[in-house]
Amino acid sequence: MADDLSLEDLDRLLRIDRLIRLGQARSTMQLARALAASPPAIQRALLKLRDSYGAPLVVDRVRGYIYKEPGWKLPPLPFTLGELFVLLAGNRILAESEGTLHTAEVRAAIDQLVHQLPSRRWIDLETLRDYLHVEATSRIASFSxxxxxxxxxxxxxxxxxxxxxxxxxxxxxxxxxxxxxxxxxxxxxxxxxxxxxxxxxxxxxxxxxxxxxxxxxxxxxxxxxxxxxxxxxxxxxxxxGTLTTPVSILFSPKAIATLQGRLLHPSQQISLLPDGSLRLQLKVADLNEIKRWVLSFGSEATVEEPRALVEQIQSDLRQLAARYGLGQEVAKKSSVGS
The missing domain is CATH 2.30.30 (SH3 type barrels.)
Incomplete structure (x- = not known):
């Protein structure tokens, strides 16, 4: 890591940065209590923040430590792949294993990871700060x-x-x-x-x-x-939870009587095509729900987009074909678009 900064020192620096932005850095002693660190260690971190990373750090008589330029951002730093994994996942794993029989084993394994993969990447410290110090209720994605x-x-x-x-x-x-x-x-x-x-x-x-x-x-x-x-x-x-996915479905002329004149979805757009078929376009939040509805039309409905829905239906058809001993040819002959 740049400037021989240890992961522990970096974690302390990021915590201080967050507390400054939250207005909770009135004094060195307040920071020392919040981080369970000695005042000299806090002072060294503050000097590092100001002198090495260019933080516009000043002392306000009322508010304590503040950034003279509130929009200032932490600079990127080079990390090895092992160091980055420790920062993004290792501390979570340690927290979960703390107090168990596996604590020492997990800590030793993570220490080894830091040195196993030397390839470096420049990482945004703002991202690391948000990760390491999000609220405890935040949902953390697990990945291997x-x-x-x-x-x-x-x-x-x-x-x-x-x-x-x-x-x-x-x-x-x-x-x-x-x-x-x-x-x-x-x-x-x-x-x-x-x-x-x-x-x-x-x-x-x-x-x-x-x-x-x-x-x-x-x-x-x-x-x-x-x-x-x-x-x-x-x-x-x-x-x-507000993401919607555009869906386009082509229905055969036989299915039109079932669809015409009905409000299927608030976002629906229906187009009659020259060959007598019908195209339904809408935006949905749950592809599973629309998948079950499309399958109820059998071969009279063809999904045009999105690809994710096409793949889900293809997967279902392959499983059904295998279950009924029909082989893969049934799925290949399905009317689902690709």
């Missing part, structure tokens, strides 16, 4: 160290990758992806953002739903116009 290393090896290689991804309540589906970005929402939920060669668009994949990643061996060229902002906004909507 194996998947974590696979993620970083994939980004390091610059190659296309097969991602085995399991949507909620569904078996894993293999996707061929050009990995662009590893984004950690609010410091505690990692997402892989990449271009899905199946759906031919950028997709957001939660790391805790990834079962494995395998590099394909074929290098890809990044789109210089790639803008992650809309995808990050999509992640925020998902976390807030």
């Amino acid at each position: 160290y194996e998947v974590w290393t696979q993620l970083y090896e994939t980004f390091e290689s610059g190659l296309q990758a097969f991602v085995d991804y399991a949507p909620p309540g569904e078996p894993p589906v293999s996707r061929l992806v050009n990995p662009y970005l590893l984004y950690i929402w609010r410091g505690h939920t990692p997402y892989l953002i990449g271009y899905d060669l199946g759906s031919k668009k950028f997709e957001v994949l939660r790391a805790d739903r990834i079962r494995s990643i395998r590099a394909r061996g074929e290098r890809f060229e990044r789109d210089p116009a790639f803008d992650p902002a809309p995808l990050i906004a999509q992640i925020a909507e998902e976390q807030a």
